[in-house]
Amino acid sequence: MAEFTTEDALRSRWSAAARPRAVRWFSGLGVVFVLGAAALGLLATRLTGMSYAVALAVAVVLLLTGGSCLGAAVVVQYPRAVGRLLQRLGLPLFLLAVAAIIVVAWAPVLLWPDKPLIVRDVLAVVGAVGFVSLFASFAIWWERKVAGRIQSRLGPMRVGGWHGWAQSIADGLKLFQKEDILPGGGDAVLFRMAAYVTFVPALSLFIALPFSAAWVGRDLDVGLLLIVALFGLGVIGVLLGGWASNNKWSMYGAMREACQVISYEIPLGFSLLIPIMVAGTLRLTTIGELQAGGFWTWLAFRNPFTLIAALTFLIATLASCKRAPFDLPEAESELVAGYMTEYSGFRWALFMFAEYAEMFAAGALTAILFFGAWHSPLPAAWGAAWATGPLWQQALHGVVFSGPLWLIFKGIFFVYVQIWLRWTLPRIRLDQVMHACVQFMLPVTMVVLLAQTFWQLLVPAGSVLAVALNLACTVLGALVALGIASIAVYGLRYRRRLVGTLVVDHLPGS
């Protein structure tokens, strides 16, 4: 079989006869549109009021269309040169697009904060959609890379050049083209709806998820509860999808999902209560700002109970996001693919998007509630001068001390932890999942809740005991972080020895 190379991809799809005609048409149309736009623009300078705006808008549209036509003409005429250029510029262009989406979504909100709320909301929705799509594509690629590295292989390497960075995009394009199969005997309406019922809550929770004190779609006083509520809503889609598939395996997956998520919502809720009690509010921005003073003020390190609550919260989110070792609803060795067995193409992609969006939301929520939200480990007081300085200082403050980048980084770190666990641990059995919930998680979270209550009642904030335990927990956390970092560095440094030279020598190209 002949190998499909980049050259094949670059070959022009236009036949020799059709090409000149296409070029003629495209360039002609382009010139006409651009000229029209210029004429309209000139006309617009003479107009006032509403008609001025309309003329200007039409002129812009015409200009864009004309530009596209001219671009198309260039592409058709010189497909190879353009293709090579695009190939070389692929990554920068992609990153530029990412940046553009973020800027377009958020800049107006930051520039004109007092504009009507509805504008802000619309922009927040656009931002959420953009972020979720981008993050999902990134995380799917990244999960495959991490999985590959954990399993001593390379993961995606082909698509897009550098480490197969465009793999998710290619996969997405493939999925869009796939046939949308409806299982025979299934409930078509429910089957179709289920994917959206799962996706929409996962997406809309990003409206209330603060990326920093200022970067939040709607800063609700019940933000935390809303996010948890939307977290739980996705289950219904899974349940309906599993039922509508008319497949016993899907049904099993759906039942398991419902069982598991409902059960783990209780320890999840109990763990949530700890930061709520400490902060005394459900407003996520307030909880986040509480942890501004360096990493020893992070809620997880405040006292032993918050530390345990952070751990139980992590475990409960694993179960809620149905990630390993709690991935029973889609356990491939038992249920084929669980509730997703009958899904394909776009709808399947929606389920995946929802899953990765929930993963990030869970990670970000962990960071906000327990691990310093959008603050760097450095105390905010050090950077207080920069926060109000000139623009470059503010930018630097955002990068070094606190800002959305930190929250995204932390969220991605917790997503990484989820990926890491998934490719390391075996899967738990259903009765063990329930057992772990009812006989371990529930008592532990209850005791922690009670203990935290007494702690807050009996131990004053500045007392010796509070400070000492705060310090101890901080040191413990720092040691764990150091341990993880050193293991990672060791693994990177001595990977040849760890894998064994036999295998490394054996790899193609060695």
Place this chain on the structure above:
Amino acid sequence: MPDAPLTNSPDSLADVERVVPGELRTEEMLLNMGPQHPSTHGVLRLVLRTDGELVLEAVPHIGYLHRCAEKIGESVASFQFIPITDRLDYLAAMINNQGFSLAVEKLAGLEVPERARYIRVIMAELNRIASHLVSFGTYGLDMGAFTPFLYGFREREYILDLFEAACGARLTYSFITPGGVTQDLPDGFLDNLARFLDYFEPKIDEYNDLLSFNYIFIKRTAGVGVISPEDAIAYGLTGPCLRGSGVKWDLRRCMPYELYDRFDFEIPVGVAGGTDRIPREVVAGDSWSRYFVRMQEMKQSVRILRQCVQQLPAGEFRNKPKGILKLPPKEVYLEVEGARGQLGFLVVGDGKAVPRRVKIRGPSFCNLAITKHVCRQVLLADIAAILGSIDVVMGEVDR
């Protein structure tokens, strides 16, 4: 027999088939696992009668891969049947070759040079390791741990390279033939083998740390699908499944064939937990024991291989029969210790080159028979655990 009614399998099998949904008790449901399912190794079909997650009964249905191997054996000369034996237990094809060759040699009274015997042992043990590596990997996969699978295959790849160097094939070798092996070992084979053994032996401990002693893995497999020694013997289990139940029976030691009486090795068996490094939860005869016997057997195979490397004599690599090998009118039944259990060949000659009768005792086929007995009142996830620990290869079950 502890539960006699179960042996009336035709009856109850028909029962399961006959049940229509309306007659089921309200909570029960019939579920088809396979023939295409990620956790059935190959085209095995299990009909599960379930009550929610609880499996009340599992009935294996086989035959999706039937290729009339025995009939083919009765219509071709014994040398020509070797490639067909490759396709029985395709994960341990060398041992299949060896078993059939031994039976034919015994029937025809063919002498085999000593070097050839050593080469055969090397190949058989290497293939045992390769097969157990697949078993280890796919068992991890059944338990939801994806990574061990790729580690197992990474190591297996090197063994396949050694095989490829020796005979040019990576899966269906047809390397061991009546009278010896088809070719002598290539230059540098022994060095590479020694390098591999040095590399591989510590890896086994690594895999034990990664999977065998993983808390979740133990929880999933220990105490699941327990087969008592009596049941194991009564159902005719062999290989790691039998030894997992604590029965110290290995043909290589108990009825030595080839050169196995010359080597120093142990027979690992399943023991109750609490001693040594064996986890507390383990019961002799459970899935974990069966699995762990394989891990220990790989170590023993490494031991045998090291001795082979040291002892391998120079000499002929085969005793080529003059002309066509005629099979005398006798009957020979011979078993070898395959990767999955005792692989038996019955060969009946009638003075021609083509045997009059070939019958194969597939270990997986016999081991599979206990599925119905073990998979009762277990959870759905345990089916994967039990089936994976029995480790069947459908090529051999269906033949």
Place this chain on the structure above:
Amino acid sequence: MLAIGLTHYLVLAAFLFCCGLYVMATKRNAVGILIGAELVLNAAGINLVAFSRYETGLADGQIAALFIIVLAAAEAAIAIAIFVNYYRLLGTIDPDAGDRLRG
């Protein structure tokens, strides 16, 4: 029309209530009847919150709606437990079938 007031919410709640009533009266599936009851309870919740918002300005409406939500959850749990038993006993979920007095 553009100023939304109490009446708007009350009319919506009345519609919801009637839908729930119809579902409760006619569905031949016990779970369907439960769904009808949920609709009716939701109608009540809207009413309470609307009154509290547009009339009293006190917390009582909201608190009552909160209790309604909690009670609905409790009711659903018990009802489903009963229905599962009912289904086990009779093999159907049609409420009309349960006209015997013996289990």
Place this chain on the structure above:
Amino acid sequence: MYEAIAFYLLAAVVAGSAFGCVIATNIVRMALCLLGTLGGVALLYFLMAANFLGVVQLIVYAGGTLIVIVFGVMLTSRAAGVRLRPKRSEALAGTLICIGLLAGLVTLLVRTAWPAAQSEAQAYDVAWLGNELLSTYLVPFEMVSVLLLAVMIGAAFLAQPSGKDKEPEER
């Protein structure tokens, strides 16, 4: 004006899905329609500035109760395809009664002159609601918790398989 647009949109969603419940013959679809109603009502609560109530509606109702209902549907309908249609006479009588009731109620509601608001609508924030719940409304709050405990025990008792069911297992 935004409020009006939002209200009519949500009202359409709520009323539409409630009507969907009425006409659906498939019980799972009814559950999906109920999801629409519950979500719409939650958003209506948001519109009425009862944020906490809206969120609770989402968590408890849509995330909890509805799942229990769907679960119940799946547990009780092996042959979920079986459609239990109402008898024609029942449906007719129900329709008539409901339409009559609706007409009466709407007339009454529209005609009634509600007294003007006694106090300005305030933003109900969570802290205020919580304080009210644990001071003024403490007794009902505690009673509800006792009720929930009773329900938990009762549901667990009801859901356990009875001894009679176990017998055929022995065989």
